[in-house]
Amino acid sequence: MGSITLNKVSKTFGEATVIPSIDLEIHDGEFVVFVGPSGCGKSTLLRLIAGLEDTSGGRILIDGKDVTGNAPAERGLAMVFQSYALYPHMSVRNNIAFPLKMAKLDKAAIDKKVEDAARVLNLTDYLERRPSQLSGGQRQRVAIGRAIVREPSAFLFDEPLSNLDAALRGTMRLEISELHNTLKTTMIYVTHDQVEAMTMADKIVVLNRGNIEQVGSPLDLYRTPRNLFVAGFIGSPR
Numbered sequence: 352m353g354s355i356t357l358n359k360v361s362k363t364f365g366e367a368t369v370i371p372s373i374d375l376e377i378h379d380g381e382f383v384v385f386v387g388p389s390g391c392g393k394s395t396l397l398r399l400i401a402g403l404e405d406t407s408g409g410r411i412l413i414d415g416k417d418v419t420g421n422a423p424a425e426r427g428l429a430m431v432f433q434s435y436a437l438y439p440h441m442s443v444r445n446n447i448a449f450p451l452k453m454a455k456l457d458k459a460a461i462d463k464k465v466e467d468a469a470r471v472l473n474l475t476d477y478l479e480r481r482p483s484q485l486s487g488g489q490r491q492r493v494a495i496g497r498a499i500v501r502e503p504s505a506f507l508f509d510e511p512l513s514n515l516d517a518a519l520r521g522t523m524r525l526e527i528s529e530l531h532n533t534l535k536t537t538m539i540y541v542t543h544d545q546v547e548a549m550t551m552a553d554k555i556v557v558l559n560r561g562n563i564e565q566v567g568s569p570l571d572l573y574r575t576p577r578n579l580f581v582a583g584f585i586g587s588p589r
């Protein structure tokens with residue numbers, strides 16, 4: 352559970368071709384980072400995988416099943432939004448429980464899933480608080496909790512740390528990496544930050560103008576960047 356295949360996936364908005372054609376294989380359990388400069392199509396690609404945008408061409412397979420035309424809810428993925436997407440008037444418990452209530456699970460099942468997620472995220476003591484009574488890092492963990500309870504086959508993160516300060520970003524990077532070690536679920540993480548890419552990824556996908564420049568481990572990209580763009584972006588000497 353959690354393999355994702357992109358087969359000649361493309362996206363045009365009106366006249367503008369944002370993604371000409373992408374082929375990519377993501378294996379079950381991988382931590383994959385999409386990295387590249389602002390405007391290169393990272394968010395668009397993630398939204399195509401999530402089903403939040405329709406593809407203009409090509410196919411998307413999840414666990415071997417063609418989901419190209421499927422609605423987001425039918426794909427078994429969870430998108431983690433920035434922490435400001437929390438509901439301010441609801442407790443942490445109810446924020447995390449929200450997708451389960453929408454799915455009409457019974458209360459006992461909801462409580463158990465919420466409490467299990469809270470334990471993994473060190474939020475057990477904060478379940479009855481409101482988001483405004485939490486630190487930025489705790490709020491981000493609540494946003495992740497809301498994804499965890501859905502038990503997705505993959506987590507999709509779009510620059511989840513970009514509105515946190517530098518010190519907290521470092522801590523949260525480690526926490527998300529630890530979460531991946533614990534859950535062993537596929538994660539796709541979008542960032543324009545080379546440090547995040549190099550420290551978190553099993554596999555980095557370097558994007559430039561909607562094309563993949565190179566795919567490889569952080570060490571691969573550092574040692575053998577395919578071109579000057581990758582070398583410049585990753586910061587390796589060449």
Ligand code: ADP
Nearest residue numbers: 364367369387388389390391392393394395396
């Ligand atoms: P990134 O996340 O890498 O910064 P995006 O995927 O957000 O890049 O955007 C890639 C390109 O697609 C940009 O030129 C952006 O203006 C364009 N784009 C994104 N969404 C839309 C949209 N809904 N309509 C028109 N153009 C869009």
Ligand code: MG
Nearest residue numbers: 393394395509
């Ligand atoms: Mg973006």
